[in-house]
Amino acid sequence: MRLHRNLCFAVIDGLHKIFNEGEYADKVIQQLLKRDKRWGSRDRGFVAETVYEIVRYQRLYAEIANVKAPYDRDNLWRIFAVWATLKGIKLPDWKYFTDTPSRKIKGRFDELSKIRKYRESIPDWIDELGSKELGETEWTKEIAKQNEQADVILRVNTLKTNKKDLQLKLQSEDIETETLPNHPYALKLKERANVFMTEAFKDGWFEVQDASSQLVADFLDVKPGMKVVDVCAGAGGKTLHLASLMENKGQIIAMDIYESKLKKLKIRARRNGVHNIEMKVIDSTKPIKKLHGKADRLLIDAPCSGLGVLRRNPDAKWKLQPEFVENIKQTQQEVLEQYSKMVKSGGKMVYATCSVLPSENQKQVEKFLTSETGKEFSLIKDKKILAHKSGFDGFYMALLEKK
Numbered sequence: 411m412r413l414h415r416n417l418c419f420a421v422i423d424g425l426h427k428i429f430n431e432g433e434y435a436d437k438v439i440q441q442l443l444k445r446d447k448r449w450g451s452r453d454r455g456f457v458a459e460t461v462y463e464i465v466r467y468q469r470l471y472a473e474i475a476n477v478k479a480p481y482d483r484d485n486l487w488r489i490f491a492v493w494a495t496l497k498g499i500k501l502p503d504w505k506y507f508t509d510t511p512s513r514k515i516k517g518r519f520d521e522l523s524k525i526r527k528y529r530e531s532i533p534d535w536i537d538e539l540g541s542k543e544l545g546e547t548e549w550t551k552e553i554a555k556q557n558e559q560a561d562v563i564l565r566v567n568t569l570k571t572n573k574k575d576l577q578l579k580l581q582s583e584d585i586e587t588e589t590l591p592n593h594p595y596a597l598k599l600k601e602r603a604n605v606f607m608t609e610a611f612k613d614g615w616f617e618v619q620d621a622s623s624q625l626v627a628d629f630l631d632v633k634p635g636m637k638v639v640d641v642c643a644g645a646g647g648k649t650l651h652l653a654s655l656m657e658n659k660g661q662i663i664a665m666d667i668y669e670s671k672l673k674k675l676k677i678r679a680r681r682n683g684v685h686n687i688e689m690k691v692i693d694s695t696k697p698i699k700k701l702h703g704k705a706d707r708l709l710i711d712a713p714c715s716g717l718g719v720l721r722r723n724p725d726a727k728w729k730l731q732p733e734f735v736e737n738i739k740q741t742q743q744e745v746l747e748q749y750s751k752m753v754k755s756g757g758k759m760v761y762a763t764c765s766v767l768p769s770e771n772q773k774q775v776e777k778f779l780t781s782e783t784g785k786e787f788s789l790i791k792d793k794k795i796l797a798h799k800s801g802f803d804g805f806y807m808a809l810l811e812k813k
């Protein structure tokens with residue numbers, strides 16, 4: 411592979427924004443890809459994948475390069491040189507690479523790779539937390555898997571089409587897909603592609619949604635005609651899936667504390683041909699109290715550490731703080747306690763997270779079941795998904811029934 415100067419500059423600019431200005435990797439990459447209209451798909455792929463990979467392995471590469479944050483531009487070039495050397499890329503004779511000690515880099519890499527927190531490039535506290543909660547063996551496998559690039563998975567919108575027709579339509583746009591066993595609505599891309607540019611996407615035939623996430627709406631056991639509340643709906647990945655499982659019949663109330671997220675859901679719902687969703691911002695306890703005892707089904711897709719989806723958000727390793735994880739556990743208990751009151755007697759609720767930590771998952775459900783409100787519920791089943799076992803995102807979901 412030959413390095414192109416303008417693409418490498420784009421990578422360095424992106425890293426500067428992510429590491430030094432606290433910007434989110436996905437947003438930075440989106441902006442970078444708009445920089446030069448002449449870039450082809452290979453150029454764009456190089457910029458996106460290189461930025462993601464260096465973000466993913468920041469700790470390891472910085473340690474090898476012997477630089478410390480905050481990184482100035484020279485430091486970022488040194489980190490870049492480590493990445494390129496380890497990839498076996500011949501460094502051009504640019505001034506940034508004049509003193510690159512290639513042999514030393516490989517030696518340092520072999521040495522540091524023996525230590526998990528460097529090899530997997532994670533902060534000490536996440537490494538300690540993960541191994542404390544999952545045990546050394548599971549955590550070692552899990553964090554390794556969470557450092558791999560995630561596949562692109564689509565969820566077919568059964569309100570508009572079916573898997574076969576979607577596959578054919580995508581094929582006509584040069585995108586090859588395959589089905590996944592045990593994931594009835596999923597198609598996996600054989601090669602990465604910008605699916606958002608396709609006619610099929612614009613026509614609302616699919617959404618991009620990881621295979622594990624697709625299991626959540628199914629878990630809630632919804633039927634057409636039901637009254638369903640999705641109380642942490644965000645931009646509605648799972649709300650849209652619920653709507654298609656309900657065949658657009660019945661009522662879905664999508665709620666969130668952020669109006670901006672629900673506005674995105676509105677746009678997505680229009681594209682998906684979904685018209686049974688009502689959106690409500692949670693700006694007081696009123697909208698919740700109004701629904702006490704009314705819902706046939708309730709989805710609590712709780713805010714969490716995101717320690718199951720690091721493949722998609724590698725920068726979360728550096729943005730996440732121990733206090734945030736502690737606080738979010740408190741929020742999880744509160745949302746379980748307050749929102750479960752919306753479930754009617756005989757109704758069901760799913761508590762889900764995209765975390766692999768038992769303390770955010772089964773432990774939270776166990777604690778809830780012993781509380782005053784929780785005593786009215788019983789656990790029907792739960793599912794713990796680890797990335798290294800499933801090949802998809804780490805997730806947790808529990809189905810509870812109100813007596």
Ligand SMILES: C[S@@+](CC[C@H](N)C(=O)[O-])C[C@H]1O[C@@H](n2cnc3c(N)ncnc32)[C@H](O)[C@@H]1O
Binds near residue numbers: 648712
């Ligand atoms: C895991 S995300 C939801 C993802 C979404 N369900 C989807 O499938 O795309 C959690 C959501 O909970 C929202 N949230 C955080 N605290 C909340 C609270 N106290 N009550 C309701 N929603 C909350 C966040 O804004 C965020 O959108």
